[in-house]
Amino acid sequence: xxxxxxxxxxxxxxxxxxxxxxxxxxxxxxxxxxxxxxxxxxxxxxxxxxxxxxxxxxxxxxxxxxxxxxxxxxxxxxxxxxxxxxxxxxxxxxxxxxxxxxxxxxxxxxxxxxxxxxxxxxxxxxxxxxxxxxxxxxxxxxxxxxxxxxxxxxxxxxxxxxxxxxxxxxxxxxxxxxxxxxxxxxxxxxxxxxxxxxxxxxxxxxxxxxxxxxxxxxxxxxxxxxxxxxxxxxxxxxxxxxxxxxxxxxxxxxxxxxxxxxxxxxxxxxxxxxxxxxxxxxxxxxxxxxxxxxxxxxxxxxxxxxxxxxxxxxxxxxxxxxxxxxxxxxxxxxxxxxxxxxxxxxxxxxxxxxxxxxxxxxxxxxxxxxxxxxxxxxxxxxxxxxxxxxxxxxxxxxxxxxxxxxxxxxxxxxxxxxxxxxxxxxxxx
Numbered sequence: 001x002x003x004x005x006x007x008x009x010x011x012x013x014x015x016x017x018x019x020x021x022x023x024x025x026x027x028x029x030x031x032x033x034x035x036x037x038x039x040x041x042x043x044x045x046x047x048x049x050x051x052x053x054x055x056x057x058x059x060x061x062x063x064x065x066x067x068x069x070x071x072x073x074x075x076x077x078x079x080x081x082x083x084x085x086x087x088x089x090x091x092x093x094x095x096x097x098x099x100x101x102x103x104x105x106x107x108x109x110x111x112x113x114x115x116x117x118x119x120x121x122x123x124x125x126x127x128x129x130x131x132x133x134x135x136x137x138x139x140x141x142x143x144x145x146x147x148x149x150x151x152x153x154x155x156x157x158x159x160x161x162x163x164x165x166x167x168x169x170x171x172x173x174x175x176x177x178x179x180x181x182x183x184x185x186x187x188x189x190x191x192x193x194x195x196x197x198x199x200x201x202x203x204x205x206x207x208x209x210x211x212x213x214x215x216x217x218x219x220x221x222x223x224x225x226x227x228x229x230x231x232x233x234x235x236x237x238x239x240x241x242x243x244x245x246x247x248x249x250x251x252x253x254x255x256x257x258x259x260x261x262x263x264x265x266x267x268x269x270x271x272x273x274x275x276x277x278x279x280x281x282x283x284x285x286x287x288x289x290x291x292x293x294x295x296x297x298x299x300x301x302x303x304x305x306x307x308x309x310x311x312x313x314x315x316x317x318x319x320x321x322x323x324x325x326x327x328x329x330x331x332x333x334x335x336x337x338x339x340x341x342x343x344x345x346x347x348x349x350x351x352x353x354x355x356x357x358x359x360x361x362x363x364x365x366x367x368x369x370x371x372x373x374x375x376x377x378x379x380x381x382x383x384x385x386x387x388x389x390x391x392x393x394x395x396x397x398x399x400x401x402x403x404x405x406x407x408x409x410x411x412x413x414x415x416x417x418x419x420x421x422x423x424x425x426x427x428x429x
Contacts, residue, residue: 074116076375078103078362079141081151081161083129087280090308091153094351095175095358096124099150101345102362111366114373120366131156138164146170147375148365150358154278155179155226162190170377171384173364175357178302178325179229183402189377191384191399193357193364194325195408197233199428200301203410204323205237207424212321214271214297216244220261220285221276222253230301231276238274246270253277258285262292270296278303283312290316297321305411307350310418317415324353324411326393328422331411332356334392360391 080099082092099122106120123146127134134157141149142164149165149172152158158177165172166187173191180196208214217238221231228250235245246268249261262285265273273289273296275282282304289298298320300309305322313320329335329351338356343349365380367389372380389397398406411425 072116073119074113074375075119075121076369077121077123077144077146078365079137079144079146079149079151080122080124080358081127081134081137081141081149081157082124082153082358083157084124084126086128086130088129088153088278091176091306091352091354092126092129094355095150095153097346098175098342098351098355098359099362100124101342102359102366104345106362106366111370113369113375118375127152127157127161129154129157131160134158134161135164137161141165142168142170147369147377149173150175150361150365152177153354154224155182155229156224158182159225162187165189169381171365171368171381173361175361176302176354177226179225180233181225181229183400183404187403189381190403191361191364192404193361193393193397194302194354194405195410195428196325196404197230197301198237199408200323200325200410201230201233201237202240203412203426203428204299204301204321205234205241205243207412208238208272208297208299208321209241209243211424212297214243216246216268216270217272217274217299218247218249218265218268218270218296219245219274219276220249220251220265222255222278222281223250224253224277226278226303227253227276229276230303231274234274234276234299234301243272251277251281253281255281256284258288259292262288262294265296266292266294272297272299274299275304276301279306279309279312281312283309283314283317286313286320287316302353305413305420306353307420308352310415313415315418317418320415322413322415322420324413324420325408326353326357327409327411327425328413328420329356331422331425332393333390333395338392356392360389360393360397363391364389364397 080096082095084092103120103122111118125137127137134152138161152161153176155177158174159182166189171189175193178197180198219231219235221227282300286298300322302325305324310317329339368383368387369375369380371383374380385399391397407427409427412423413420414423
């Protein structure tokens, strides 16, 4: 991958259509533009990563036959698995469009990998947010021999699909799933772009206890892998922060009437109610809380931290507290520029929280292929963990041995006048 245009979104130089000497000139000119830092000749790790990408691309240009580079092509198919219908459709459609935009930009850059011009293709599939459908989509991707996968969105789908990708050796990057247990399984092909539930919950609980001085909480979850895992993590974090967990209750991810469980919770007079689940049910639950006269502060994880929560909760959303795995768009390194491009491409005003991570996940796959000099999954997979990519959402993107993002961020937000307002953001180390 061209480290400068890929990372910064500049107009692409069609280096593949030029002589190798011209391509090398462009690459090394960009390398000279990188600011030096450090002392005694030492360069920070992220700069070394960027220079390494440039060097690998320069080598490819130097050794490629000019006519061969122009004529030979390889098609790289990226699978995108998202819930494009159902209750999570708002998330799934935005994520899919973000991958589509990345694919379009990669094609405009006319990349050459391993001496071949790369033609990027998107294979977008609707997993419906359902684990059974997700495994069918995963097997379809394996059968079609996709080069990499961006997905899935919800943890209940990501978990079982990850097993299939691991067996096939196909790298998978989820832009949204936060269940910590998926990373603990040890799949070499699994990666995530955001902070997991443990990191979110620690930040939320500390803020609730130390800043808002909330002393008691009831915890409800929707019995999905995502919701239950999130609720378990928050209950542990709340106790560690000195809060009393008065009760643990659950519903299911198809429920619409929460009056029975909320009536039981109301009698405990909690300072807060934590819901482990998604905005599609979190919003109606919050409306019914207020209708029953519950004044407890609503707290939710990243499944509640998106514009669609205001649509499902109505005016009741104001005052709701949530944690977003990552930074708000305006605080991302290239968030505002990316949003401008996204709006121009798709004609929308708001974008759901995970879309820029889906975009970056696509670019990370491409960057690893560029570093490896190969689009084959088994050859570029070893380069993913330490790829060092400078993305829209984060600089120097790397992953732990378990596939978690190195030094992710968590943002605590509150809904005010129907919109999310940032209260605090912190990096999790």
